[in-house]
Amino acid sequence: MLRGYEPADEPSWLRCRVLAFLTTAYHDDVLRARPATPPPGFGLVAVVPAMHLSGEEREKVLGILDVSVDDDLATIDTVAVHPDHRRRGLGRQLLAEARARLRAAGVPVLDAWTRDDPETLAWYRSQGFVESDHYLHVYANGYADPGEPDRAVRTPASGLRPVAVFAHADLDREAELRRGFRRVHVCRRFSTTP
Numbered sequence: 589m590l591r592g593y594e595p596a597d598e599p600s601w602l603r604c605r606v607l608a609f610l611t612t613a614y615h616d617d618v619l620r621a622r623p624a625t626p627p628p629g630f631g632l633v634a635v636v637p638a639m640h641l642s643g644e645e646r647e648k649v650l651g652i653l654d655v656s657v658d659d660d661l662a663t664i665d666t667v668a669v670h671p672d673h674r675r676r677g678l679g680r681q682l683l684a685e686a687r688a689r690l691r692a693a694g695v696p697v698l699d700a701w702t703r704d705d706p707e708t709l710a711w712y713r714s715q716g717f718v719e720s721d722h723y724l725h726v727y728a729n730g731y732a733d734p735g736e737p738d739r740a741v742r743t744p745a746s747g748l749r750p751v752a753v754f755a756h757a758d759l760d761r762e763a764e765l766r767r768g769f770r771r772v773h774v775c776r777r778f779s780t781t782p
Contacts, residue, residue: 592632602620625654625655634652723775737750756775
C-alpha cells in the first residue's frame with residue numbers, strides 16, 4: 589500500500605533507509621531522524637499494513653520516496669526500498685505517485701542526485717531520467733589511510749586535526765583525486781519531466 593509519510597512512520601522509515609543504503613555508495617549516510625520535507629514537498633511510503641504483521645508494529649515501511657520542491661524544480665531527496673522487498677516494483681510505484689503529484693502541482697522538472705552505483709544509475713535511466721551534471725564526492729578517512737585527511741586539508745583550523753573529510757570537487761580532477769584517495773564517487777544529476 590502506498591500513502592503519504594506520517595510522523596509515526598519515522599522509526600520504520602529510518603530502518604528502511606539504513607538497510608537500503610547499506611550496500612550502496614551511501615552506506616555511511618546514516619540519519620537519526622528523518623529530515624523535514626516542507627510543503628509543497630512531500631514524502632511517500634510503501635507499507636505493509638499492521639494486519640499482516642505480528643506484535644505491536646503499526647505498519648512496516650518497505651519503500652520511501654521524499655521530494656523537495658523549489659519553484660519549478662522538484663528533487664528526489666531520498667528513494668530507497670528495503671533490501672528484502674526489491675525487484676517488486678515498489679520504487680516504480682513510489683515514483684509514479686510522485687510524478688502524478690508533481691504534474692498536478694504543475695512542477696515541470698524532477699531531478700535526483702546520486703553516486704555511481706550501477707544498479708541505481710540503471711534504475712534512473714529505466715525510469716526516463718537523463719544524466720546531465722556531474723561533480724565528485726571525495727572522502728578522506730584517517731582510519732583507512734592516516735595520510736588522507738592531511739592531503740585533503742592542508743591547513744586545518746588551530747587545534748583541529750582532521751580524522752575524516754567529505755569534500756566536493758570538479759569532475760576534471762577525478763584522475764588526480766583517485767590517485768590520492770581511496771573513496772571517490774562521481775555524483776550525477778538525473779532529470780526528467782514528471
